[in-house]
């Protein structure tokens with residue numbers, strides 16, 4: 001068997017906001033091809049951790065490497081260029097723009113032509129480049145089954161569909177790694193099942209490595225290869241999902257929290 005390749009290496013990350021310690025000495029790694037979930041109660045530091053990887057927050061201590069290269073010295077835009085895509089906890093679509101234009105926004109950073117050369121759109125390369133981007137985006141639209149709403153304004157869609165459009169936009173940058181912040185939040189059972197299927201397929205068919213924050217424990221156990229658990233900004237467990245949910249420290253952290261009723265979730269799925 002070949003050794004797994006380490007894609008993301010998070011080492012000793014600490015992040016403070018004034019006196020609030022959002023993350024303390026967090027280390028974990030994600031192998032190429034994995035679906036890796038970050039879980040933990042509200043306020044545990046999950047989004048802060050994702051924001052350190054995506055470049056929104058700059059930790060005071062520690063390092064993050066992506067494909068063996070330092071990530072913390074890079075800008076947010078640079079991260080997209082080197083293959084890191086993300087979706088947000090709260091939807092971040094342009095509601096008045098069509099679905100297809102929202103997805104194209106994700107793609108634009110990859111285009112060689114910028115605003116100035118774009119002014120020469122009808123003369124040369126930009127037109128061809130845009131046509132190529134649109135063709136690739138049609139594949140993503142097919143994959144996520146959003147053909148029927150491709151020309152609708154994003155704001156007119158159901159919540160579940162908008163989440164899918166956001167995912168499409170993140171895939172459009174052709175990421176090697178995708179960061180998903182609560183992809184199933186606010187979804188009904190059918191929408192959750194669809195989203196779980198898309199995540200598995202984007203991982204298996206598109207070969208995209210996934211780091212996901214998710215509260216639905218049934219989904220986490222069903223689709224994650226490995227899981228890390230945060231509580232009060234500290235990592236309290238890491239490992240295979242079935243083992244992590246049986247961990248006593250993890251159970252204590254979740255004590256009294258309805259999200260953590262694995263049996264109920266399993267029945268519901």
Ligand SMILES: Nc1ncnc2c1ncn2[C@@H]1O[C@H](COP(=O)(O)OP(=O)(O)OP(=O)(O)O)[C@@H](O)[C@H]1O
Nearest residue numbers: 017020021022040041042043044045046047048049
């Ligand atoms: N921009 C910020 N400014 C100040 N404090 C922040 C900021 N972002 C996060 N925090 C604090 O850091 C801690 C961790 O928050 P974070 O949002 O990362 O947790 P979380 O596990 O994602 O929670 P949830 O599941 O509710 O989304 C909390 O105490 C939060 O108030």
